[in-house]
Amino acid sequence: MMYDIIFIGSGHAAWHGAQTLARAGKKVALIEENKVAGTCTNFGCNAKILLDGPAEMIHHLHHYHGVGINETPDIIWPELMAYKHQVIDPLSDGLARMLSVDGIDIIAGHAQFVDTQTISVGQTTYTAAQFVIATGQKPAKLPIPGAELTHDSTDFLDLPDMPKSMVFIGAGYIAMEFASIAHAAGSQVTLIEYGGSALNGFDKLYAETVVADMRAKGITFAFNQAVSEVKALDDGQYVIETSQGTRFQADYVMDTTGRTANIDQLGLDSIGVAYDRQGVLVNDHLQTTVHNIYASGDVISKSIARLTPTATFESHYIAKVLLGEKAPIRYPVVPTIAFTLPRVAQVGVTSQEATMRDDLQVIEIPYGQMMRFQTLNDSQAALKIVVNTEKKLLGAAMIGDFAPEIVNALVPVINKQYTRDDIQSQIFAFPAHTGVVLPMIANYLD
Numbered sequence: 001m002m003y004d005i006i007f008i009g010s011g012h013a014a015w016h017g018a019q020t021l022a023r024a025g026k027k028v029a030l031i032e033e034n035k036v037a038g039t040c041t042n043f044g045c046n047a048k049i050l051l052d053g054p055a056e057m058i059h060h061l062h063h064y065h066g067v068g069i070n071e072t073p074d075i076i077w078p079e080l081m082a083y084k085h086q087v088i089d090p091l092s093d094g095l096a097r098m099l100s101v102d103g104i105d106i107i108a109g110h111a112q113f114v115d116t117q118t119i120s121v122g123q124t125t126y127t128a129a130q131f132v133i134a135t136g137q138k139p140a141k142l143p144i145p146g147a148e149l150t151h152d153s154t155d156f157l158d159l160p161d162m163p164k165s166m167v168f169i170g171a172g173y174i175a176m177e178f179a180s181i182a183h184a185a186g187s188q189v190t191l192i193e194y195g196g197s198a199l200n201g202f203d204k205l206y207a208e209t210v211v212a213d214m215r216a217k218g219i220t221f222a223f224n225q226a227v228s229e230v231k232a233l234d235d236g237q238y239v240i241e242t243s244q245g246t247r248f249q250a251d252y253v254m255d256t257t258g259r260t261a262n263i264d265q266l267g268l269d270s271i272g273v274a275y276d277r278q279g280v281l282v283n284d285h286l287q288t289t290v291h292n293i294y295a296s297g298d299v300i301s302k303s304i305a306r307l308t309p310t311a312t313f314e315s316h317y318i319a320k321v322l323l324g325e326k327a328p329i330r331y332p333v334v335p336t337i338a339f340t341l342p343r344v345a346q347v348g349v350t351s352q353e354a355t356m357r358d359d360l361q362v363i364e365i366p367y368g369q370m371m372r373f374q375t376l377n378d379s380q381a382a383l384k385i386v387v388n389t390e391k392k393l394l395g396a397a398m399i400g401d402f403a404p405e406i407v408n409a410l411v412p413v414i415n416k417q418y419t420r421d422d423i424q425s426q427i428f429a430f431p432a433h434t435g436v437v438l439p440m441i442a443n444y445l446d
């Protein structure tokens with residue numbers, strides 16, 4: 001079969017662009033070896049945020065302990081997991097149906113390049129004028145004895161019962177988010193982190209505040225410890241040893257030490273597509289070292305955050321390029337959120353970066369303290385904003401239960417370089433969190 005464009009993968013890095021191209025009259029196929037719709041929909045964001053819901057609710061209720069609420073409900077994990085299956089499982093077929101309406105073919109199986117115009121799936125070959133590698137990432141496995149005894153994020157999001165105790169190796173996004181969920185669901189949780197801090201990339205103070213909050217709830221952290229071996233005990237538990245000589249014991253061990261590009265057995269070497277340890281190399285048009293082959297999403301070797309919205313942005317951009325766009329890709333600021341309890345978020349220039357530059361100022365706004373009638377006793381809620389000498393917003397870090405909504409509200413303020421008047425000439429609903437924070441920020445703009 002001859003196509004105009006074949007996407008390898010069917011996640012956000014693929015299907016948005018595929019849809020645009022098909023609607024523009026191109027003959028398009030997606031090749032998918034697992035569930036259609038990729039990681040975010042099936043094994044990532046969507047399932048995660050659904051399972052986090054009751055944990056978030058309990059976290060909110062805690063703010064009212066002693067001031068109107070005295071009991072916290074329990075999470076019935078098997079019931080919640082059944083609900084997750086009910087909501088998440090049909091999404092894949094739903095997307096497949098939607099894509100077929102646009103005339104997009106979905107080919108099931110593992111794709112491997114034969115040459116720069118041909119790809120094989122099992123015994124069948126398909127040709128295309130252009131290809132997009134959108135194969136994402138897979139969970140990393142530590143190269144240690146007993147690695148096969150550890151579990152990954154996909155296993156966690158499918159747990160039929162919540163183990164009594166869990167060890168997370170690492171304290172990045174996945175470990176911190178899942179540890180919060182597991183703890184709320186009754187598990188005794190320990191995180192063992194190789195570095196000296198959690199949530200690298202987020203504001204240091206806010207990341208430390210989240211760790212302190214999690215510790216206060218009873219979650220254990222061990223920093224500066226490299227896990228060296230995992231052993232199974234006869235009673236079904238596991239021992240986790242570190243190079244520093246510390247031993248931990250738990251019913252379930254999660255390897256949450258990062259993710260690596262899905263480029264094995266794709267045949268990249270044979271056709272000359274270059275890659276490094278981070279993924280496929282691309283130019284500023286997302287073109288690989290082979291002119292008719294592009295790459296999109298998590299599989300790219302890039303400094304930009306590997307997130308669903310960035311994968312979606314790249315997918316849209318590639319569709320435009322394949323339809324004649326000449327301009328190089330220009331990323332707007334990328335907001336990112338760790339769905340811990342409390343949440344932390346970051347967009348644009350970080351406060352750490354700003355403190356090293358004379359032309360930037362960091363302003364702290366402890367809005368949780370200032371707006372206690374509204375912030376549900378979430379008194380730690382706070383923002384650090386970065387403004388330049390022209391008093392324009394360049395970045396912001398924040399902590400608090402409503403950080404996900406606030407960070408998104410700040411995206412246009414940064415991208416469109418809003419002035420004070422741009423904000424003050426609009427009416428925002430009150431007492432919504434964004435309706436409080438935006439006018440506060442306006443005071444610091446010109």
Ligand SMILES: Cc1cc2nc3c(=O)[nH]c(=O)nc-3n(C[C@H](O)[C@H](O)[C@H](O)COP(=O)(O)OP(=O)(O)OC[C@H]3O[C@@H](n4cnc5c(N)ncnc54)[C@H](O)[C@@H]3O)c2cc1C
Pocket residue numbers: 008009010011012013014031032033034035037038039040041043044045048109110111112134135136137153174262265266296297298299306307308309311339
């Ligand atoms: C647990 C977890 C939680 C996350 N939470 C968030 C969040 O809250 N917010 C956020 O923005 N991001 C989140 N992410 C990141 C987000 O899921 C990814 O950035 C996003 O899915 C990337 O999309 P993609 O299309 O590049 O890759 P994927 O969605 O991984 O899609 C790649 C697809 O390619 C297929 N594939 C691979 N190799 C082949 C092959 N050779 N042949 C055929 N098919 C192949 C795979 O099966 C997969 O379906 C999370 C990730 C995880 C793991």
Ligand SMILES: NC(=O)c1ccc[n+]([C@@H]2O[C@H](COP(=O)([O-])OP(=O)(O)OC[C@H]3O[C@@H](n4cnc5c(N)ncnc54)[C@H](O)[C@@H]3O)[C@@H](O)[C@H]2O)c1
Pocket residue numbers: 142169170171172173174175177192193194195198199200225226227256257258259305306307336337338339
């Ligand atoms: N909310 C979100 O947007 C979200 C949520 C989950 C995942 N993601 C995506 O998934 C990616 C992967 O997440 P992740 O949490 O697996 O990776 P990560 O890179 O965020 O964190 C991995 C952590 O493991 C630690 N580590 C590495 N080797 C170790 C060892 N031997 N012993 C102990 N600790 C060790 C690292 O120091 C790091 O802190 C993220 O970078 C992001 O792109 C995003």
